[in-house]
Amino acid sequence: KKPPTFGEMADSYLKSLMVAHSTLIDYRKSLNHYYRPVLGNRSIREIKYRDLVNLLGDVPWGKMKTRNNALVPLRGVFAFAMANEDIDVDPTARLRNGRIQRPEPDPLSLAEIEQILGWLQQHEHPAYRNLIEFAFFSGLRTSELSALRWEDIDWNRRQVRVARARVMGKIKDTKTYSVRDVDMNSRSEAALKRQKSLSYL
Numbered sequence: 001k002k003p004p005t006f007g008e009m010a011d012s013y014l015k016s017l018m019v020a021h022s023t024l025i026d027y028r029k030s031l032n033h034y035y036r037p038v039l040g041n042r043s044i045r046e047i048k049y050r051d052l053v054n055l056l057g058d059v060p061w062g063k064m065k066t067r068n069n070a071l072v073p074l075r076g077v078f079a080f081a082m083a084n085e086d087i088d089v090d091p092t093a094r095l096r097n098g099r100i101q102r103p104e105p106d107p108l109s110l111a112e113i114e115q116i117l118g119w120l121q122q123h124e125h126p127a128y129r130n131l132i133e134f135a136f137f138s139g140l141r142t143s144e145l146s147a148l149r150w151e152d153i154d155w156n157r158r159q160v161r162v163a164r165a166r167v168m169g170k171i172k173d174t175k176t177y178s179v180r181d182v183d184m185n186s187r188s189e190a191a192l193k194r195q196k197s198l199s200y201l
Contacts, residue, residue: 003043006036006040027076030073031074065100075092120132133190134192137187143165143166143167158189160184
């Protein structure tokens with residue numbers, strides 16, 4: 001039996017995944033952009049470590065994080081091939097992630113936050129200020145804010161239940177795959193109460 005090509009194995013790998021829709025899109029983009037043009041028609045058994053090192057070395061990655069992220073689906077294809085017993089050696093086993101220097105956090109000062117909220121108050125619909133003020137003082141991720149519902153607000157306990165996220169228009173689990181309750185402070189609660197008069201019904 002003729003061994004599958006890298007492209008065929010990549011297709012099977014993508015079908016096997018049980019990941020968020022946005023993650024699947026990212027993996028498919030990486031495979032199509034970086035790997036299929038060079039490896040797509042080659043037999044999965046013929047691809048060696050050296051081939052991958054040369055391919056990775058030829059790509060102008062720009063950021064090391066981009067390279068590291070692109071290695072995830074590449075490793076996945078060969079792990080799938082190993083599980084399917086199409087290859088005996090995984091050529092990605094010795095590929096290493098590059099080191100990333102993370103920038104120091106640079107949070108806005110309270111004065112800068114007030115300046116932003118003041119500008120929104122003067123130039124935009126009140127809902128925008130409510131949203132941004134709640135975002136600043138609740139600490140929720142943008143995807144979690146987008147998926148928040150009124151039923152998630154416990155006014156008596158002054159808590160917000162974070163149970164889902166919205167990514168690329170689709171509702172999914174939170175990034176940590178866990179439900180958590182976030183206490184409201186006076187600023188986040190005030191923003192929600194103002195918004196309640198606008199959109200609760």
